[in-house]
Amino acid sequence: MLSNRRVIRPLRFLVLLVSLCFFYWVSGFPRTYDDDELPTSLRIPTPGVLEPEQIIVSVKTTTSDSWSELPPLVVLTDSAYHDSLLLMGDSRLTVGPFTVEDVLDRYTDSFVEDNPDMERYRRTLEFAHSSVDFAELKEKDRRKEKGVLATLDKYKMLRWVERTWLLRPERPWYVLTEPNVHLVRPNLLSWLGTFDPDGYHFFANPPAPDAAHTIVLSRGVMKAIMVDRPDLIPYYDNNIRGHKNAFEVLTTVLFSTLNITATMVWPEISDYSPATAPYGPGLWCDHVIAMSNMPTDLMNEMWHFERERWNRPNDDALCFADLWFRFMQPENLDxxxxxxxxxxxxxxxxxxxxxxxxxxxxxxxxxxxxxxxxxxxxxxxxxxxxxxxxxxxxxxxxxxxxxxxxxxxxxxxxxxxxxxxxxxxxxxxxxxxxxxxxxxxxxxxxxxxxxxxxxxxxxxxx
Known part of the structure; x- marks a missing residue:
């Protein structure tokens, strides 16, 4: 009996040892995975500066202003951003290598013919077919012309969003803006890099009567209204007239569909320019992302200023203080x-x-x-x-x-x-x-x- 027990004890010890080794081996399995090992749906986005192609910038103009507004815009946009730049208008034309899309061409013929708000669009198509100078479309009274364009913009809004998605689907971010808006791209790329593009994000500047809008929509929002609800935009075609302006059309759709409202980003996105920004304690260290009401000569100065900054090592994000030192300090302010x-x-x-x-x-x-x-x-x-x-x-x-x-x-x-x-x-x-x-x-x-x-x-x- 003693001899048998001597044989069994080493066997039991060996089994126990193997079990313990197996336990520690299994418990040592990694409980976290590298992003490349996870399916896309489970990966957590890492905040950081985005690449230019991850942000689509879609610029809206009107045919009567396209030749005065778009060439300076294209020239003063660095070539690194050209592939992510879209031009939208109310007739199809080309500006150098760029195509200006007609965002209204998906409305039915009967809708265009029977809607008095579409009179400017009807005349634009007639001028295009007869080769009449588009400048003659404009009203002589500036206030009346502004009203005509504001009315047409209501019908452009959703179709502008739609065409932007169709031409560049599945991008993380979409910026809807206008020709007289200057985007500080490095600040824009780093700012949007702090958000999850698949969330519902709707950023904008505070509405101002004479200011161009800058609207930022995430991929999550765009997919929700373009992919998940393909009937959404046609549904709203007949509900546009009662809205005050184009921005209200968009905010109504996003609130009723996704229950989201615009997150105002001020003063980073504003209707200021370097000449109209209120410099002081309340607006000094804030970063500059978008400025509007920028005349061409001032946009040209900004172009040169930003390139000067590129040559400086370890330069910080551009803020309003930089604008004051660059544009106002040298001025004779007698x-x-x-x-x-x-x-x-x-x-x-x-x-x-x-x-x-x-x-x-x-x-x-x-x-x-x-x-x-x-x-x-x-x-x-x-x-x-x-x-x-x-x-x-x-x-x-x-x-x-x-x-x-x-x-x-x-x-x-x-x-x-x-x-x-x-x-x-x-x-x-x-x-x-x-x-x-x-x-x-x-x-x-x-x-x-x-x-x-x-x-x-x-x-x-x-």
Whole structure:
């Protein structure tokens, strides 16, 4: 018996040893996998800078403006982005190697013929067939022309989205924009790289009456309305007329279909340009992704500026501070005649400086207020220089609105710095009488520059 037990014990020990080895071998199996080992549906996107071909930029224009708007756009778009650039309009034509798509050509003939809102499109097709200069399509009254184009844009909106997807399906991101919008591509590529493109993402700039829209849609949104609901766009064809504008058409569709609303991206995406941005503490270190209302000469300056930056090693993301140092610091900002620096401009109310009132003098409510400077442009200048928050002023020959409790004034003060533009004298109606409106503007450049040099968004400014 003793001899048998001596034989069995080593056998049991051997079985136990093998079992333990097997257990540790199995428990050592990897519990995580490299992305390449996982199916696509289970891979987690890694945030990072995207490649140019991952973002499709679709630019909308109109036939009457295509020859003035598109050639500069194409020339000032780096060739690295040409393959991901689409041009959309209301008649099919070519601009060099690029084709401008007619996004309205999928509407039925009866829809086009019977809809009074499509009159401009009908005339465009007639002009194309008869070789009439498209410039003659335009209304002489600018406000009327703007209204005609805004009406047609409502019918373009969904068809613009549709054609963009059909030409470049399954891309991570789609940017819908207009020719006078400048995209800072490096910032755009790195910003969108932080989001999952298969989620429902709808980014936009705050709607402004005279601003071009920049809309960003993710692949997840595009697939949901283009692939999962192929009947969606035709369904909405007869429900467009009642909407106020093109942006409302899109927001209605995305909310009713996907229950999403636009995420406003401001000031990164805005209707500002380097000449109209309100530089200051509230808008300094923010990155610049898209600027609109950009005249061709300013877009050209931005093109050169960005290429200068490419040659600098380890350069940071472009922000509003960079725009001020590049575009405004070199300017002679002595007082200028026939110049409006937007101190009273619509949309800049939050930076206006209120005037002191006798009943509020020496009260807490008067803190930060300036003394009135209505008497002359010199008095307005002095009012600004004596107020520690004021960095610019403008003086109008007749009282003009400030959109704040100052009411209509001749002197307009601001705590943000804006360049503005030349404005020729013009006739205005004041209480039934004609008056000549002129502007004079000035800046507290040294005060602002002293503040700017103390800011450190990133690497020190020169």
């Amino acid at each position: 007082p200028r005649d026939n110049w409006d620096n937007l101190s009273s401009g619509t949309g800049y109310e939050q930076w206006n400086i209120l005037f002191d009132r006798k009943r509020q003098h020496h009260s807490d409510e008067s803190a930060g207020r300036a003394k009135p400077g209505e008497g002359s442009w010199e008095a307005c200048r002095d009012s600004c220089s004596e107020n520690e928050f004021c960095v610019q002023w403008s003086y109008s020959s007749v009282p003009m609105p400030n959109d704040n409790e100052n009411g209509e004034t001749r002197c307009h003060l601001s705590r943000s710095m804006k360049f503005g533009q030349h404005v020729a004298p013009q006739q205005v109606d004041r209480s039934g009488e004609k008056a000549t409106l002129t502007w004079k503007s000035g800046w507290e450049k040294e005060r602002f520059q002293s503040w700017a040099r103390q800011q450190r968004c990133k690497s020190p400014q020169n």
